[in-house]
Amino acid sequence: MFLATLIGASVVIFVVLEVLPGNAAQTMLGPDATPQTVAALAHKLGLDRPPVERYVSWIAGLAHGDFGLSYAYGTPIADLIENGLAVSLPLALLAMLLTTALALGLGILAAAHHRRLGDLGAMTLSQVGIAVPNFWLAILLILFFAVRLRWFAAGGFPGWDAGVGPALKALVLPAVALAAVQAAILTRVIRAAVLDVMREDFVRTARAKGLSRAAVLWRHVLRNALIPVVTIMGLQFANLVAGTVVVENVFYLPGLGRLVFQSIANRDGVVVRDAIMLLVVMVVAVNFLIDILYLVIDPRLRARR
Amino acid sequence: MSGLAGHSRPSVFRHPSLAVGAALTALFVLAAALSLVWAPHSPFDIDVPHKLAAPSAAHWLGTDAFGRDVASLLLVGAQNSLLVGVVAVAIGLIIGAALGLLAAAMGGFPEDLVMRLADFAFAFPAVLSAILLAALFGPSVLDAILAIGVFNVPVFARVTRAAARGVWTRDFILAARAAGSGTLRISLEHILPNILPGLTVQATIQFATAVLAEAALSYLGLGTQPPQPSWGRMLNDAQTLMFQAPQLAVYPGLAIALAVLGLNLLGDGLNDLLDPRLARTR
Numbered sequence: 001m002f003l004a005t006l007i008g009a010s011v012v013i014f015v016v017l018e019v020l021p022g023n024a025a026q027t028m029l030g031p032d033a034t035p036q037t038v039a040a041l042a043h044k045l046g047l048d049r050p051p052v053e054r055y056v057s058w059i060a061g062l063a064h065g066d067f068g069l070s071y072a073y074g075t076p077i078a079d080l081i082e083n084g085l086a087v088s089l090p091l092a093l094l095a096m097l098l099t100t101a102l103a104l105g106l107g108i109l110a111a112a113h114h115r116r117l118g119d120l121g122a123m124t125l126s127q128v129g130i131a132v133p134n135f136w137l138a139i140l141l142i143l144f145f146a147v148r149l150r151w152f153a154a155g156g157f158p159g160w161d162a163g164v165g166p167a168l169k170a171l172v173l174p175a176v177a178l179a180a181v182q183a184a185i186l187t188r189v190i191r192a193a194v195l196d197v198m199r200e201d202f203v204r205t206a207r208a209k210g211l212s213r214a215a216v217l218w219r220h221v222l223r224n225a226l227i228p229v230v231t232i233m234g235l236q237f238a239n240l241v242a243g244t245v246v247v248e249n250v251f252y253l254p255g256l257g258r259l260v261f262q263s264i265a266n267r268d269g270v271v272v273r274d275a276i277m278l279l280v281v282m283v284v285a286v287n288f289l290i291d292i293l294y295l296v297i298d299p300r301l302r303a304r305r
Numbered sequence: 306m307s308g309l310a311g312h313s314r315p316s317v318f319r320h321p322s323l324a325v326g327a328a329l330t331a332l333f334v335l336a337a338a339l340s341l342v343w344a345p346h347s348p349f350d351i352d353v354p355h356k357l358a359a360p361s362a363a364h365w366l367g368t369d370a371f372g373r374d375v376a377s378l379l380l381v382g383a384q385n386s387l388l389v390g391v392v393a394v395a396i397g398l399i400i401g402a403a404l405g406l407l408a409a410a411m412g413g414f415p416e417d418l419v420m421r422l423a424d425f426a427f428a429f430p431a432v433l434s435a436i437l438l439a440a441l442f443g444p445s446v447l448d449a450i451l452a453i454g455v456f457n458v459p460v461f462a463r464v465t466r467a468a469a470r471g472v473w474t475r476d477f478i479l480a481a482r483a484a485g486s487g488t489l490r491i492s493l494e495h496i497l498p499n500i501l502p503g504l505t506v507q508a509t510i511q512f513a514t515a516v517l518a519e520a521a522l523s524y525l526g527l528g529t530q531p532p533q534p535s536w537g538r539m540l541n542d543a544q545t546l547m548f549q550a551p552q553l554a555v556y557p558g559l560a561i562a563l564a565v566l567g568l569n570l571l572g573d574g575l576n577d578l579l580d581p582r583l584a585r586t587r
Contacts, residue, residue: 004421005424005425008425009425013437016437016438017437127566127569127570128562128566130565130566130569131513131561131562131563131565131566131569132558132562133517133520133521133524133537133558133561133562133565134521135520135521135524135537135540136520136540136554136557136558136561136562139540139543139544139547139554139558140554140555140558142547143547143551143554147547147548147551154547235427238427241433242432242433243432245432245433245436245525246432246521246524246525249525250544260436261436261525264436272436272437276433276436276437279433280433
């Protein structure tokens with residue numbers, strides 16, 4: 001199933017970026033190039049081979065970790081992607097961490113105060129969080145924390161060589177911008193899931209045998225509420241990946257998203273192809289991991305297999 | 306909101322999110338409609354001597370880096386967001402609902418195929434597909450509409466299929482079958498009207514997502530192209546002027562957030578109104 005998705009995705013990406021558009025060699029050389037030089041470059045890049053052959057060699061290359069050379073920079077694409085991942089991966093993890101912490105806190109608060117002030121407040125906050133575009137929040141964060149308070153830089157990335165502290169500091173505002181929307185959605189899911197489980201008979205039993213509300217919530221309810229929550233987190237991961245593309249551009253972070261973006265501007269089709277394929281692989285892999293995670297969370301599913 | 310008093314009032318007042326959502330959405334649509342016939346200034350009028358002006362009687366929200374009237378840009382920008390949202394949701398709704406109805410009616414292999422395709426499309430968020438399209442055809446508002454529309458197809462296909470399967474098991478479908486109606490006819494005459502409320506709710510929510518996606522794409526320069534005013538584009542312009550004119554980065558974002566908030570609340574409210582069982586558990 002996951003393999004089928006990956007193969008499908010790779011075919012779509014390949015067809016879109018390779019077969020349909022005009023000649024990559026022509027684009028690279030510009031409109032003034034003679035047909036002979038274009039043909040020569042096309043031959044050098046292997047563009048004159050049949051599409052199926054090029055597709056197979058692309059996939060074979062990916063499988064060996066050989067991503068090819070960038071048209072625009074002439075450097076190995078693997079290096080470009082590695083540099084991008086060094087920014088995007090920590091950013092995504094930090095955002096995911098923030099999302100989970102925020103959403104768990106607010107979601108449980110809302111469920112515990114169902115239909116009271118805490119619930120209303122958390123739900124209003126969540127509605128607003130869903131409506132605020134992440135790039136606008138990013139701009140507002142820059143306006144307040146970088147332009148006015150000068151606590152953070154307005155953008156850019158010092159690199160991990162500058163030390164973990166400064167590098168992480170550059171990722172804080174982007175991660176907050178990314179996490180806010182995700183947390184807003186996840187808060188509602190957690191609240192609904194917790195409320196659902198709290199109506200179950202075993203919760204009443206646990207309360208009846210004398211466990212406190214808090215103990216029931218932490219020990220019994222949360223664990224059972226995790227399945228829908230984890231599912232949504234998996235689906236959200238695709239949005240998080242898309243979000244990093246946008247937010248990296250707001251903060252001028254040299255991540256994978258910015259690489260994709262610049263490669264489009266450079267008409268560097270092979271880099272776009274590899275980077276987007278990698279993003280799709282990550283999304284599919286995360287959802288695969290989540291399917292496995294179900295079995296860890298819920299022993300009942302293990303028995304059913 | 307409980308007790309007799311609550312029940313005697315019209316249902317709109319028992320659904321505050323519906324009322325607020327409807328009001329904000331109406332404001333959004335009215336702004337777009339108004340901008341077709343009137344705006345304080347033309348959003349294309351460049352007046353460099355009066356650039357980055359503070360709000361005044363002549364320019365309610367001031368002017369941007371080219372001396373264009375910000376209030377007018379916002380009004381005309383509403384048109385753009387509305388248009389992209391309507392077309393993108395229509396693409397997703399028509400194709401997605403057709404696929405979903407088909408999947409529910411046929412079952413077996415066609416159903417599996419449609420659902421696997423939907424799974425697959427979920428791995429491509431709208432922003433990524435728009436980037437692919439932009440790489441292909443160059444950035445344009447059409448690419449943005451297409452990308453958002455395509456992203457909406459699996460969403461509607463899933464919702465339609467799930468709802469339609471439920472209706473197929475009902476007795477009146479059996480009666481329609483017995484009366485000699487074919488699969489296509491039952492799908493269109495009996496299934497579709499019964500799942501329409503759910504689709505309406507989903508369409509409202511997807512509309513909000515489409516407005517957000519269009520803003521993001523235009524912000525990245527992949528959506529609406531200048532000089533056509535667009536809220537996302539305005540934020541991009543404002544970002545380069547954050548030190549000189551921070552207020553420019555506030556209005557367009559507020560417009561996007563209010564439009565999206567309104568549509569989401571409207572969707573939630575409609576959902577509560579159409580499915581009271583769900584409302585009680587909220």
